[in-house]
Amino acid sequence: MGKVLIIGCGGVAGVAIHKCCQNSEVFTEICIASRTVSKCEAIKEKLEGMTDARITTAQVDANNTQELIALIEREKPEVVLNLALPYQDLTIMDACLATKTNYVDTANYEPEDTAKFEYKWQWAYRERFEKAGITALLGSGFDPGVTGVFSAYALKHYFDEINYIDILDCNGGDHGYPFATNFNPEINIREVSAKGSYWEDGHWVETEPMEIKRVYNFPEVGEKDMYLLHHEELESLALNIPGIRRIRFFMTFGQSYLTHLKCLENVGMTSIEPIMYEGKEIVPLQFLKAVLPDPASLGPRTKGKTNIGCIFTGKKDGKEKTIYIYNVCEHEECYKEVGSQAVAYTTGVPAMIGAMMLMTKTWDKAGVYNIEEFDPDPFMEALNKFGLPWKISENPDMVE
């Protein structure tokens, strides 16, 4: 059918590339382009011969729009799948606009020097994408991503209006390290050390980091402590789900992770303010990233399951009802299939599906959209087909 250009070649991209190769009827050609081209070549070597897709590689600095434009003009992909870091979202969107190419990502733009992620920068491209006749699909990972698809699906099939959404992200896996992050450490630590917030009755309620704790008994995983965080899909769901009164996001953390994080924060290691060290400017958090285990190396060590889903409460035919839609994913199964742990897997699979929705024109409207603005049914079907089957419970435990 067509060609995808995947930018970035880290943990999430590794899974998405495997999945595109499994789906070579849609992705007949895959170009993998990243800062370190040897990583692209290594994965090409591993997968060539196991797929009908034609794989090529390229080196690119995704901070440089002109380099990106030249790459896109040379490769002529139907879709660019951005799996680099959130800092590169805007340069890649600029290059897609200049070349009239569809765009997909999994995380919203965040300036490198300010730990604040919000959609305003990317939503500002709406008119230009519409005029260019191309689509930008924002947030096609699991959360954001599948959580938005679950929300659209619940609204379409189960409710007249949804009033409350609790998004629960549980990683019940154990990698055996006292402290490591499951995806890019810099992005992960910026996210969890920020203030929390939730949306209620038309405004944001801000909390201190990790101030709100709940215990939840996750199906197939068991009881875990979880903490309220700010998360980017709260912003788009608050706009796109009619009748919404409150949306919260909780993520599970073990005590060892929290104790290490607190200690690292207390000594200044999580700061993004540059400091001088032996005559060179360094950012403490980037130095910390360099000494922490590479998330891509956790695959063979991680055991246990993830459970990510949403509890919806709303009204159908005048009656209040609640449903819980979730996916359970097993780290060791993911490793067997694609050589990665479940956190990268649960992001890389929906990234491939998002690119497939645009490549096949199943989702086809010009402009910049969050994932819940499209018909959820084909995406839900693809989740079952490509390794992230979901379940619906009509009588779930509630979060207080």
Ligand SMILES: NC(=O)c1ccc[n+]([C@@H]2O[C@H](COP(=O)([O-])OP(=O)(O)OC[C@H]3O[C@@H](n4cnc5c(N)ncnc54)[C@H](OP(=O)(O)O)[C@@H]3O)[C@@H](O)[C@H]2O)c1
């Ligand atoms: N929505 C979700 O559910 C979800 C969940 C997890 C992660 N994410 C997002 O997924 C994305 C990838 O995460 P990850 O864990 O795979 O990160 P990662 O392992 O650090 O991979 C990032 C990749 O981007 C490349 N890169 C960074 N800067 C670049 C530049 N200027 N030019 C070209 N390539 C560049 C890196 O190159 P090098 O190899 O040279 O370092 C690396 O290959 C992030 O945006 C993250 O926020 C989303």
